[in-house]
Amino acid sequence: MASETIQLGTPPRRRNRFLGFMARLVKDKPLGTFGLAVVLVMLVMALFAESLSPYPHDDVSLIDRMKAPSWQHPMGTDHVGRDMLSRVIYGARVSLIVGITATALNISVAVLVGGTSGYLGGKFDLGIQRFVDAYIAFPGLLLLLTLMSIVGQGLLQIILVLGISGGLGGSRVLRGAVIAIKENDYVLAAHAIGSERWRTFIRHVLPNVVPIIIIGFSITIGGVIISEASISFLGFGLPREIPTWGGLLSQEGRQFMEIAPWLAFWPGACLTLVIYCLNMFGDAMRDLLDPRLRGAGN
């Protein structure tokens, strides 16, 4: 990778922590690096979908209806002759936009809820945790579908629903981490010299949660993308005009899949590949950033 050569060429004192981390990733975690590389390719696909896709995603051509994969249409065409490759490329855009923003929101909610609950402790913690208990017991997909049917279909809606409701579930991990950190001597020392409660939280506790936040992000994002796809698959996600991987597999296309089986294959294959790569990358991040968890859950 290019970053590695730059890092080797620079004198040690200018060693960048990020580049150093990347070098370790490449050296120790080949699968994680592969995962990151594929995700980056998908990200480029998502960003430059307009120039990369051979046809506009909504270009209807009735002569080309349900064409099997060929050189003109590597993934075939759907029931109104739209090019599947182009639609899959545009689908990457939705998956990644939703994946990244909803996960960011998810982790922020988790930090806010889990962090304050663990830090303040006492009755506040007890109350919040009963709420989280009830929330975790709730079948996630059903709750997501219920919320989506209330707020309506749309990009912003799905991001908010996935972000907020996922964050409540994920707050447990952060609560645990904060509880462990607040017992450390340096936090007690900060209290002892009269540091304000919130100042201590922000200056001394939060920075130590950052590795867990990064791990949480890379582990959560795959699940968020699957949730978005499942919701769109069931028809509660994004409006039909926007191609999404889940949506491409949903009701509208399903009736034609027996005649045009390629319609069923590619969106799901891309989804599986991205989730696999994100999981590999997430596992690698966890191993590198948190030695205590190394190998856990392998």
Added chain:
Amino acid sequence: MRAYIIRRLILVVPTLFILSTIVFLTVRFVPGDAIDAMVNSSDYLALDLDRETLLKQLGLDVPMYVQYGRWMQDMLLQGTFGESLMGDWRVEEKIVSRLPITIQLGVMAIVIAMLIALPVGIYSAVRQDTVSDYIGRTLAVIGLAAPNFWLGLLVMIFPALWWGWSPPLEMVPFTEDPLASMYGTLIPSLILGTGMAAGTMRLTRTMMLEVLRQDYIRTAWSKGLRERVVIIRHATKNALIPVITGIGLDLPLLVGGSVIMENIFNLPGLGQLALQALLDRDYPVVSGVNMFFGAAVIFINLIIDLIYPYLDPRVRFR
């Protein structure tokens, strides 16, 4: 021990209460336009609905705390979730009639998941870092990545194309013909089960690795016990305790999976009822099914926690 049971039972009460509040509030946040949509859709459904009667029927014409009180009262004292907006039937009756298929699907999925996950996970741990361990782990990671709705679609389409075989689309009740009925839910529960097996296998492997490093296992080896005895009688017994908790925690995922599977394979279970109710905006049914599933998950986890002390004596004396 008694203190543990009592504490665990007491904790259920606030959790159930909060659950009911969440279920109640999600439906009550229905914006006005959804109610308008129901009024509009009532035209072609030939239901004579206007705004006022609809609000009254939904119980939205009184303040929210009264609504909540009524709903709880109905549920606790009369055991009813109310009536559907779409027809003349009670929500809980429909839930009871749809339940067997979902339970059948869930139980088969869990059994399949365990049949795969436990042997593979244990074997993978015992033969750590060998080729078979590596293959097992790779399959688990792929199993975690493939979305179940995609696998469901592939099974619906490709075997039909290649071999002219397709999964049965008529559901036979279990009481009529158990075998035919289980055949009907076999494919969807295989898909759900393999997905669940991936996570459980990883957990089993991690737990086994932890236990295998402990002193009493070394003692068992040094006594000259056979491998099978050490692994099965000494190690697995302890390693599987957290796995049982893991099954409880997987239940919400399983419910979500059954919603998708019932949709793809056209199984008339609870998931399909919930999905249809959401599409119809039939809110009494939605809150009824949500409440039912939430409470079921809480109670099953309660039961798991209550049998825990019998499985793990360390909990008993804490």
